[in-house]
Amino acid sequence: MDDMKALFIGGTGTISTAISRKLLEEGHELWLINRGNRNRELPEGAHIITADINDEKYVAEQLAGQQFDVVADFIAFVPEQLERDYRLFKGKTRQYIYISSASAYQKPLSDYRITEGTPLANRYWDYSRNKIAGEELLMKLYREEDFPVTIVRPSHTYSERSVPVGLHGKNGSYQVLKRMMEGKPVLIHGDGTSLWTLTFNSDFAKGFVGLMGNIHAIGEAVQITGDESLTWNQIYQTVADALGVELNPYYVSSHFLAKCDTQRLNIEGSLLGDKAHTVVFDNTKLKKLVPGFCADIRFDQGVRKAVAYVMSHPECQIEDPEFDAWCDCVIEAQEEALKKVQMSQKR
Template sequence: MKALFIGGTGTISSAITKRLAEQGRELYLLNRGTRNGELPAGVKIIEADINDEKQVAKLIEGMRFDVVADFIAFVPSQLERDYRLFAGKTKQFMFISSASAYQTPLSDYRITEGTPLSNPYWEYSRNKIACEEFLIKQYREQGFPITIVRPSHTYDERSIPLGVHGSKGTWQVAKRMLENKPVIIHGDGTSLWTMTHNSDFAKGFIGLMGNIHAIGETVHITSDESVTWNQIYEVIADALGVKLNAVHVSSSFLDACSTEDYRGGLLGDKANTVVFDNSKLKRLVPDFVATVRLDQGLKRTVEHILAHPELQAEDPKFDAWCDKVIAALDAAVAAVNAE
């Protein structure tokens, strides 16, 4: 199999790249070369900015692929560019959409690929829906061989997956835990969430590559394990060797008093209970099973970050904001009790 990945070094794509390299597949990565230092041997690089369509067209002139996958397309114009570049050059075009495109709020917490797409809270999700609609139109009218993949919350060893954090990542939350400071959990922490280790995602994705039954299909790839946010934070605190000091705050309140995108990231995503039905994926990839249990995966992630100081990006602005929010809640409770 000869494959081309647009991107190939992100949280999701890096695990797929690694696994394909281990299998000896012929893999090309088209990217700007800024994160290629740790690529496995055998991976070929086409160094270019995908947004420079003329340059890319020259570089891939005469090339044909079994699979082309775009991991970094977010708006329809980028898919229109991909169609111009790869129509007639690939047997399968795979687009990474998002499970956040599913109906929000859900009418049924159990999500299948037939769940309606609608997210009034998050522009990111609405753009992904528009991307899907463009590709489906090309499949129906032009025979463009698409497969749409919807990941949910996928993580690796480089970042602790959390619900509420600042623009510089999630380390500051872990640092607050280590310092015995209270940490914010959105809502009451009892809503169910699904996190998928990128190595498990890679198994499902590779099973869809070159799969004739996946052409024209939309498939989500997630773990079958659902846990509460309280459990997620407890596991992280345990991995850090500290006791969790949690403060539960309404997602709507967090959105109202933050400059971060909590409207999209929380109200349009993580504040909602989600349980994924992976029956379709398992029909298409019969041997798929997610084997990294969340508590084990999170502990490995925490251990890796503790051993790599370069991954410990501090965020004083977010830290101060957390203190301010918690102080405001304490003041409100005191004011009500004083009446």
């Protein structure tokens, strides 16, 4: 692949950090528009434009005279932000990549095997509906204005800095690990048997970079995930094994958890609109566009990396006593309901 000049909006998130690292390792020229709030995460060797992308006039001034092979926005969530990007980058890039979401796919699914042709519809989650609206806007601009769009749909992508779980509080997943290590019951939605797909960020980056500068990806939507599917029981057991502790699972209906969401964790969206459903991704389209793509890191390998990193970096060990108390409250409520049912049957 020829050297590219790429511009990322964001660049310090779970997905974009891995892509930035891979691009720089391969010798490409990388520019980042970043507010500078996470300077420690900025990749060495990238050209940094310290700016808020929402300050459109200032950003336009900073980009005057610049041309890019690829522009990718990792922090666009609503159509208005994409309209802004269109104004900023029309005529300045050969390819514009929008990071959408696999949560945009139809929920509930009519077929658990997901391709790019699976309908987009999610009545549970505003985030997903906004991603769908963004896709529709960009494809209209592609059809009517020749704006060179590629849409990428990630699913649950993780890195060594955070252990992925199905349900956690506002401070991340560490409190779930802490509950495991303390021998406390850990909430698992449903009965833990639905299938889920987790992708390590360095594997995602291989697929993403393969789409960059790829003329066959223009006007296309492409999902990037691994091919490994695991039940939530397997996921939580693998995390417990990596911690070297015994798993004490406690199963609660996703609908009940959503009704109990006093912490405003958006459980309805994240579970009923996403993780509560079995999803198995068919990555045939990605492999056709990026020959040789393969996600090499199995979940047991990736989660061991993540657990080792989190447990050796105190800054990743953010406790969440409110979430911890909420878990105990949900468990107590279900146990009380069970006792009432059992007592009523004895009368």
